[in-house]
Amino acid sequence: MRRVSDLAISDYGMISDCRSAALVSRGGSIDWLCVPRFDSPSLFGRLLDGDAGHWSIRPEGEASSSRKYWKGALVLETTFRTSKGVLVLEDVMAIDLKSDHHTLRTDAPRAILRRLRCEDGEVPIAASFCPRPEFGLVTPLLRKAPGGIVGTGGSELFFLSSDVPCEVDRSVATGRFVLKRGERTSFALQWASSWEAAPGPLDQEEIDGLFDEAVESWLDWARQHQAYQGPWKDLVDRSGQILEGLTFRPTGAVIAAATTSLPERVGGVRNWDYRYSWIRDASLTLQALWVAACPTEAHRYFEFLAGSALSQIGDGAQMQIMYGVGGEHDLSEREVPRLSGWRGSRPVRVGNAAWNQLQLDVYGEILGAAWILRDQHDVLNPLNRQFLVRAVDAAASRWKERDNGIWELRGEPRHFLYSKLMCWSALDRGVAMAEAIGAEDQVPRWERVREEIGAAILEEGWSEKAGAFTQSFGSDALDASTLRIPSVGLLPASDPRMRSTIEAIATHLVDRRGLVYRYRAEDGLPGDEGTFLLCTFWLAQAWALAGQLDRAREVFELAAGYVNDLGLLAEEVDPETEELLGNFPQAFSHIGLINAAWAISSLEKAQREGRPMVVPDWT
Structure with a gap:
């Protein structure tokens, strides 16, 4: 018996790199992503089936959440409030426009960038990475690698960059960690077609740089248009x-x-x-x-x-x-x-x-x-x-x-x-x-x-x-x-x-x-x-x-x-x-x-x- 997604449609927000788009739930789960194009098969498809893939990052236990877009940019910010503290999750897709504001750089990375910071207290966090290419048909093989996790399966290669210790059970990676007030960490999911060069790890500084480029691209577009x-x-x-x-x-x-x-x-x-x-x-x-x-x-x-x-x-x-x-x-x-x-x-x-x-x-x-x-x-x-x-x-x-x-x-x-x-x-x-x-x-x-x-x-x-x-x-x-x-x-x-x-x-x-x-x-x-x-x-x-x-x-x-x-x-x-x-x-x-x-x-x-x-x- 397959699990059915029951979140309201309104519970989702969209991020985009103007080639594909991801839907992020108010609970911090990416439940929809088709790559490399909007009309490609999904990599995460929990929106349509509970077993069709997701990527979730959220506090453990009970938490309320509020969210907003950064003004002028498709950068999604979700704030979780728990009995132990306050956690902020920021989501964006890597995008870098040329100086004409209308053309994507051909060498721009294909990636989802996620940043976490603890604003108050001490928050236990649970992360679950469960890709399921081709609308859930493919169960990929995940393995640990320096700087993160490598995934192969179907027509896609992907690399999840993270400095958070994770456990891998064939096709699912999970992690549990704690952030204290003032601490932060970042994640990046990159993908490529199976015949292309496999993406490699990104360190925290590189993820921050790509995040800032994406923000500036959106803000510059908004200012101009x-x-x-x-x-x-x-x-x-x-x-x-x-x-x-x-x-x-x-x-x-x-x-x-x-x-x-x-x-x-x-x-x-x-x-x-x-x-x-x-x-x-x-x-x-x-x-x-x-x-x-x-x-x-x-x-x-x-x-x-x-x-x-x-x-x-x-x-x-x-x-x-x-x-x-x-x-x-x-x-x-x-x-x-x-x-x-x-x-x-x-x-x-x-x-x-x-x-x-x-x-x-x-x-x-x-x-x-x-x-x-x-x-x-x-x-x-x-x-x-x-x-x-x-x-x-x-x-x-x-x-x-x-x-x-x-x-x-x-x-x-x-x-x-x-x-x-x-x-x-x-x-x-x-x-x-x-x-x-x-x-x-x-x-x-x-x-x-x-x-x-x-x-x-x-x-x-x-x-x-x-x-x-x-x-x-x-x-x-x-x-x-x-x-x-x-x-x-x-x-x-x-x-x-x-x-x-x-x-x-x-x-x-x-x-x-x-x-x-x-x-x-x-x-x-x-x-x-x-x-x-x-x-x-x-x-x-x-x-x-x-x-x-x-x-x-x-x-x-x-x-x-x-x-x-x-x-x-x-x-x-x-x-x-x-x-x-x-x-x-x-x-x-x-x-x-x-x-x-x-x-x-x-x-x-x-x-x-x-x-x-x-x-x-x-x-």
Whole structure:
């Protein structure tokens, strides 16, 4: 009988080296780490199964804990208080940026750095190092070596540097020691592929040096790039740092989340792998990066998406909706039956079968991303211009098709309104950029198709019964994605039909607290899911665009109230228990927070200045 992880999702914090990420529990255990990339197999996987590996450092016996990130940096500090003293644990992943603040040094070490210090009293400490490569399939061989412990097994080599005496029992290393007030010690876990040179020991001075380099890299990045000034600045800045931490720096890809298979309902089957990069998220992600991180990151993300999708546009090819962080196309899904899942939520999945779905909204997302970055050097280079023209043409020719929609429903394809809306957006941006992309001769045709799509949405997407725009043509089912209509620019939020849609969603597509569901219609899967934080932030943003400041702030603060003590959000909230659900930390939720805060800030500024709110020109 395998042990099941039962910690709350909110009990975890993330550290990142912009290549991979680790989740650290409030009890000092690293229970999730995939190396060498975000989408690699896990080395520590206790998050999904009690026997899938961990690395724990904590006081022995009873202890309370509090934690925080260092301001401006993804450095996690956990303070333990016991009856015998106070212990501080600091966690960071080694990272060293080049002087341009955007590129990783190629010789930067791959390592997790952990520092301990006793601030008061005398604290007995227990450490447990239990790596289990390949999602727990491999039981490695550990052995003592000068300066620490060597591990071999599967495709990875690793070295745990420590001056703490440890006992090794084949695949588990344990240590018990005491720190007194003023004493400190450090640990470093390095890894390498089996064909590379094995990492060697690091002494305490070297670990401290790498730790300081990582801190300075994060702080320097924050100083250079985080300039947002507005309400909820701390949350917006933290969200920008999380997006940076979810960026695979070698390519610029932004992943949807650091985890796979954290469920949308406890014990349910809606457990997906989110460690990939979605075109669906493109324009929203770029807006958030622009506000809370850095335009250069936005540029590199666009280049990654365009480069990955370039070969799939034209000649009838279907643009893929997501890619691996290196630009890989085949993300075939499989189940990992040996893993029990978080709180028994099976199956655990690796890969994502939605990679080969048809989603027509991708054309609007990629054109929206290009529109945001249109003034940046080299975004509209000859190859990208050709790619964008083909994307607009594909939207024009395919918009009448059925697809699986933004939410990747696994039932029968439908005429989803959001897909039509984003095809409209692709044509709208294509017309606006026609001269820049060398397509002036296409403008009359693109304008004609754009008007045709807009008319179809306004007629076939509207339900008198629902008093709202709905999920798909001819349906009465509400869908939160229709809140994007004013953000995209088809109708202003002040339009009576749009105002009625916002009211309908705020009344009928929410739980008892006011958090928004994506939809409540049949979707081809058993069970149901929690409320969706991104959609709740969309509602806040829609109220802001409609000029309703109080309602916008109320909804924003409701959704933002579900950040954990570190400012992190998962994908959803359980309607009964109010626990965070879904993969974590979730880029989409943080993107929604940033963009809604920006919209509310813009409305507040406009009202202070006695003028109408100006919708940004990226819409």
